[in-house]
Structure formats: C-alpha cells, structure tokens
Amino acid sequence: MLKYTPIAQFAIGTDHKVKAWNKACELLTGVSAEEIVGTDDQWKIFYPKKRPILADLVVEQDYEKFLEKYGTKKPAQSSIVPNAWEATDYFENFNGKPRYIYFLAAPVFDDEGNITGAVTTLQDITLRKIQKEAMKRESEQLQQQYSLLQSSMGERFKFCNIIGKSKKMQEVYDVIIRAAASADSVVIYGESGVGKELVARAIHDTSQRKDAPFIPVNCGAISEALLENEFFGHVKGAFTGAYSDKKGFLSNVEGGTLFLDEVGELSLSMQVKLLRAIEGGGFSPVGSTEVLYSDFRIVAASNQNLWEEVQKGRFRSDFFYRLYVIPIDIPPLRERKEDLALLTDYFFSQMDSPLHFDVLPGKDIKKIYNYHWPGNVRELQNVLRRYVTFNSLDFMALPDIDPPVIQPQPPSGIVTVSDSETELPLTDAAARFEKQLILSALNNCRWHREQAAEKLGISRRTLYRKMMAHGLISAI
Template structure:
C-alpha cells in the first residue's frame, strides 16, 4: 500500500467482523485494527486515521462512549465515524448521529456497501478539508486586505466615515484620520447623535471665544469674504438633498475643530439604499483644503492689489474724482472690499458716503447679496425692533401680517447704517448683540435668528467726541470703527470739480437751448467753497442749466458769493465745457507758476500731479517760461 493512501481504523471486539472488514478494505486503504475502545483512543493519539469504523456493542467501553470521547478532543473531533451495529432501531441511530457519527453499517456486512460508504465519506472528508484549507487561505487573504485597507484608511490625509439611517442618523465608523483633521477621536463621532456635521457645529460654538482670542487670525474671515462656498448648514442641507435624489454629493464648507481652529474641508460621498430604494446609510470622505483656500485668498487679494494699480484715473464705479485724496479713498475701498470687518465712513453731508458704501459692497464677495441702506436718524426708537428685526403677525395692534426686517433683507449682504451718529443708546445695545453674533428675535417671535451681515456705517459727526460725551457706547464704537474711511470735502479737491461738472452734464437731458459753460462759470464753480459739497454742486449746476443763472446759496441760508448770468448768450462767448475747462486749466497753471516762481517741481506738487503730467499740460496749453 502507498503511504499516501487513506488510513482506516477498524474498532471491533469480534474477530470474525474484523476479518470480513479487513478483507474488503485491505486492497484499497491502509488499515489500523484495534479490539477495544480504550486501545482506539490510545492509538488516535499517535496516529490520526482518516476514517473510523466503530462497533457499538463492546465490553468495558461502548462505541457511543468512544465516539463521544473522540468528538471532545480537538485533534480527533473532525474524523468521520461510521458505526457498526446489528441493531436497526431508529432511536439507536438517532443517538449515534447526535454524538457526531456520519453513517451506520448494519450487520451482516455487504462488501460493496461497506466499500461504497467508506469511499463516500473519505471523499467528503477530503472535500471538507480542501474547502477548509481554501477558506483558511481566503480568510488570510481577506485579513491581509483588511489590514492593508485599514492602514490605508487610517493614513489617508482626511477622514473616512460610514453612517446608518433607520429613521435617525448615527455615525457607525470613522477612521483615525479624524483626529488630525478635527481634533476629535472616532468615539466622539460614533457616540454623537446624528451626523458628523453636528459635531462640527458644536465645535464652532465652543471655539468662538478661542477664535476671538487670536486677533491676528483672519483666515476664516478672508476665506468667507472671498469664496462662493456655502456655510456648514447650507452644505448639510445640500447633502441631504443629494441623498433624497440618490446622487453623489461634493461639498466644501467651513468647520471649527475641537480646539477652536478654523478649517475648510471638502466632503464627497454617496448614499446607501436597500433593494426597495430606501435610504439606509451613507459613506464618504472628508479632507482638509484650508491651504488651498489660503492660496485662493492670496490670489484674490493679489488680483485686488493689481486692480488697485489699474484704477481709472477719473472715477471708481460711480464715484468721480482724480485727485490724490480720492485715489487714497479708492485704495481704501478695495482694501475694505477684500475683508469682512465692519466699516465706518466719515464725511460731511453731500460728500458721497453712500456711493462709497455701495462700492465696497459691489467689489466684495457679498455683491450677490442685497445692499440695504437705512437712515438711522429717520427711525424712531419705538419702531426700531420692528424695522430692524421684523415682526410676526399679531405681535401688536396693527400687525396683520409677518414683516421681514432690515436684518433679514441684508442677510448674506451689506447693511448700510447711514447717519450712525443719530442712533440712540438703546438701539446701539440691540445692534451690538447682532454684531457680536448673538442674533435677534423678531417682535412676537420665539426663534433666534443669526444673520450673516456685513455692517457699513456712515456719519458726519465726530464719534470719538460722542463716546466721550456718553452718546455713543464705547463697545459699540470699537465694534463699528474697524476700517475707517474719511471722505474729503469738495473744497479740498477742487481739481475734481470740472470732472464732476462733466459727469452731471452727461446725465442731464441734452437741449440746444441750454446755457453754455464759460470760463467765468467754471472758474466761479471751482473757486466756491461748497459747504454742501457734491450735492450742492449738482443742484447749483442744474439750476444754472435751467435758469441760466449761477447763484450760490449756503445751505444755512443767505447768499454766498456772486451771481453770474448766462453771459455766453449775450456776448458770443459760447463755449463747450471742454473748452471752458481747458481755458480755466491754462489760467490756473499760469497762476500757480507765478505763485511758485516758475519752479515746476513745486507747481506739480501743489497741483497734485507728477512733473511729466505738468510738462505735457504746459506744452498742450503753449505755456512757455
């Protein structure tokens, strides 16, 4: 026999049975023959058979007892056992199968039956062993793949997650990458009710004080001002909309880590659905894109800087002026537009404070939102909450419908607080809560609203003086006085007056009967001190165009300066504005040259232009010295 052939053990105390079985099996298998249960147990500790033919009725130790002992031993429990018996009772066979036997052979033996049953169960044993080996190989491969996957997932520069949904969301798995990304450990997510976004929101509220403590940390403000990405709440809503539509999602949004650090993340994922199409969960990946956002901010700020070098020499948006003073204002507008901090615009009445505020809004990332102007001096304190916060139907007598407040209208945009110096102390306290991020409650409402608003204010009063006089709260002043912009009065930028005249003339309905602009008219307008600034200039100009008479009236009443009739119609001195301004410019340059002793550098400085521009203008006007 070949040593590789299966080993069959025959256990029987009857010599005749042993000889019959041996005669049938000897030519096909290797045999081990023992005559008692005790010897069988002893031999199996030395040599493991591939199959055992076990007689039931034996002295001292029955076949049932031997079978039970073999099945309790880890080394021998998988050996197939075929019972040999002369008993045909069903209960005996049931007992044998219950102990772990695989078959019965009933005496008297039939050689072909014995051989067939032994071969069948040896083949089944070989198949089982092959299957077990294959399963071991597969299990080992799966274990290695899982180890590799776990290593990959835990070393990814981000956070892998899985969540289940059974009427409520629960995160069931989060990779170790969450620690570096969010500051939380996986258990924080898996024990938190709801999705991971809720933990990010909790970090946001816990981190506010820490963020304020880092006064030099403007990253989140800059990104928020310059990006078009949604908020955390918006991203959460967008993800749920995608899950309802059974489509993948990709969202970028801000988070605050457990330590209060501001970050921007990119999340992509997909829903899990059952055979009926019902949502059962979701899987996704979240990565840190803060550095990319920093690069985007730097690029945008650089674009703003480059744009500031290309400012139109005569205007910025709807603001007219080429003077050095206005060039400084334009640069401040661009700087304010690149940030989210509050702005205060100082300037006398008529200097164009609202135009500056609109320009800041237009050039900021909030340009898609509303620009909401409000005259603080025109709102009575008793109506403040209703006007700013809105009210619910039935909140008070006459409140027949819900009303949207100014803060609601400005959400996502800019609220322009004109005439800020007229606001009462009580109104300051209520606005201060909103500016500090604590929100407000509409009159008659119960839910706190926290709008995303950029505040731009304007005043013609001295707010610092008002703080000393206790008319403006100090904390309110510091909250609004972050980026100050001061507009010069018109008398301090007289070189812009001809440009303003041209601008207003272009906007005026054209008519051949209109009085012409003469050198004397332009000179008079440039020389006037304009206490009412640009607004007064426009009114005086339009009065001249309508009545043919240039009359200066100080806003406080009484005539100021001379009155000039439309001399062009009587004396044939009709001029276009361009020719009138050029005549005025020529005389003004000659006057300045005489004043400064023909020192061109001094004249250029006095005119607010460079030497090349002065030389070009002198050549144009044929001024020789």
C-alpha cells in the same frame, strides 16, 4: 474632580494604566470608563498600532520622543499650564467622525515632587479648524481680488459711480479696494453731500457680497418706537395692526451689506441689540422668542465725531470699537477742486445737456472755482441743474448768510390763545404750539439742531422727526 468636569479628561499612573476616565471623555471617545479603566489600552482609541500617546510620554518625561512622535502635529510646551505638553492630531475616524483633537497632558506630582502620573485633556477642535481653514481660503481669495482690482485701477477718473481724479480721491479709491477685500466693518466719515452712500455701495459692489442685497438705512429718520420693528421685523399679532409676519432689515440683508447712515443717531439700547446680532448672538423679531441669525456686513457712516459721542455718553464704546475697524474719510469738495471739471461734465451728461465745463464762460468757471461748496457734491449737482434751466449760476445760500429766521409767536410764562386757535381742534392747536416752540428754540440757537434739541429737552432724532412733520426742513 475629573469625574465631574465638563471637559474630556483622563488620568494614567506611572504604570501607564488608566486610573480615571470621566463622563465627558466617554461621550467624546465612545468608550466607557468600565471598558478602559485599569488597562493600558488608551492607545487603541487613537491609533491602529500600539504606540505611546502624549500622556505616556509626559509620565516618562521623554521630550525627544514626544517631538519624534508628534513632529508634524504642532508639538509644544504649553504656555498656559506649567510642565504640560500639547499637540493637535487629525483622525479620519474618531468615534465615527473625522475630527481634529487637541491634546494637553500635564504631569501629576506628589508632595515630594515625584511624578505619580499624568492627566490628559482632550478637546474636539474640528469646527474651529474648519472655520480657520475657511477664513484662510477666504482671506487668500480676497487678497487676490484686491491685487486684481489694484492693478487694473491705476490713475482712474471714475471708480464705480464716484467721480474724481485728485490725489485725495485716489487715496479714497485705494481704501475702498482694501475695504472690499476685507470682511471687517467700515466707518465712513464726511460732511453732508460728499457721497458717503456712493462709497458704501462701491465697497459692496467690489466685495464678495456684491450679489447679495445692499440695504441703506437712515438711522436718524426712524423714530425710536419703530427701530426694533424696522431692524428685526415682527410676527403676526405682535401688536395692533400686525396682521402678518414682516421681515426686518437684518433678515432681508442676509449675505449682503447693511449701510447704517448717520449711525450716531441710533439709541444706546438699539446699539446693544445690534452689537449682539453682529457678534453672532442673533436677534428676535418683535413679538417672538425665536432667535434668528443673519450673515451680513456693516458699513456705517457719520458726519459726527463718533469718539466724541462715546466720551459724551451718547455712543457705546463697545459698539464703536466693533464698527471702527476700517475708517474712510471722504474729503469735502473744497479740498479737491481739481475734480470740479470732471464732476461738472459728469452731471451735464447725466442731465442730457450738451454743455461742457471747458466751454462755460470764464466768469462762470471762476465762480465755480472760487465758491467753497459747503453742500459739497450734492450742492454742485443742484447748482448745475439750475444752470441748465436758467443759464446762470445761482448758489442760492452762501455760507456767510445766516439761516432764515422764521418768526414764531414765542410763548411767555403764561401761554395765551388767540380767538382763531380756540376754534381749532385740540390736536391742531397743540401741533401749532409745538411748531412755535421748535421755531423759537431753533432761532435762539441759530438753527444749531443739537443745541435746540438740548434746549427743548428732546433728542436730536426726535427734533429732526418733528421738524420733518412740521415742514421745517425746507426752511433751513
């Protein structure tokens, strides 16, 4: 059995002579079975002077001597293999290389329960040890960075380009610092307009990846047909029009942060491929069989409840758990109105306006505080731009006003074509008809996109793309 196992193993008898030395053991140690079998020279492979190795001590069942000889080598009874002992030793020159070797020795019994020898398994864990040490050093460096950032921050009104002194924003700043001091994935939750990309950039800019690229990707704005090409790139000749190689997001983000905005819009098949790349399985450009690898961190954002999307079968659970390590909830502006004055002054300064919040008319200040900002910080910025231009507050679309209804000519069971439409090219007529169908579905669903998409039998991403193509986004 030992002869054919892919794991380095050897066996000794009660006379401490080697009885078996498999091929994997030959490759690891550089010593052939012909040289070692029948001798008790196994110690020579590991140590300069004769001494018992783990197998010898297991045969003798001398646990005290085991602890004496391997006291600094993490000696222990195996929690996996019954009656086995284990240890890890470092060798400066083991078959020509410095190596960490893991030993696991188990006794062999006859039918009457007597020990007849021992089998030792050898495993080169050098790479694992180096990676563990590197991760430990990185963790210590990140912890130092976190401590420095935390001590220097205090009660701040601005963190990176995020404005806010409220308690809720101070809590967000603290989570950003913790996230920056970690290498784990982050998911940012929040309504549209709260500044999810600003938070993602803050995490990147205060992390050890700050000198590498930060690449934001709007997952909902890329059509399904282009997803692989955009993320993984393509090689010359992969498809018509591919006249040269093109790098995708994953190649370009090497060493940096990939920000997946509206991550819930990614297709299930794309989630699988991204998960493979995140977990070190690599990726292949379109038209290539070459597997490429990229070192990057994912920060994702969504205004949807991703766990509900998992339960509905629209988001993979394995992808969810891979992303959902550090969640950050960004509060809507209506829940941190104490930041309104700071934000207003900040936006006025960005517009080179001499205005300040505290010199605004009392009625305008009252309106700003009483309004509940469904569009959040982005809406505040737009309102202030109009205020600077027109010198009056104009909220334009109050939350209790229904979305505008654009009256289409809804098709009935039999589609009628007007005389003007018969003069159009087929593609133009089809586009006009498609727009009417989309408008009809949106109006019937009170512009709820998910319901409209379901009614039309298409995905939300496809609906969004078609709305963009027909100029319907501005109608919302």
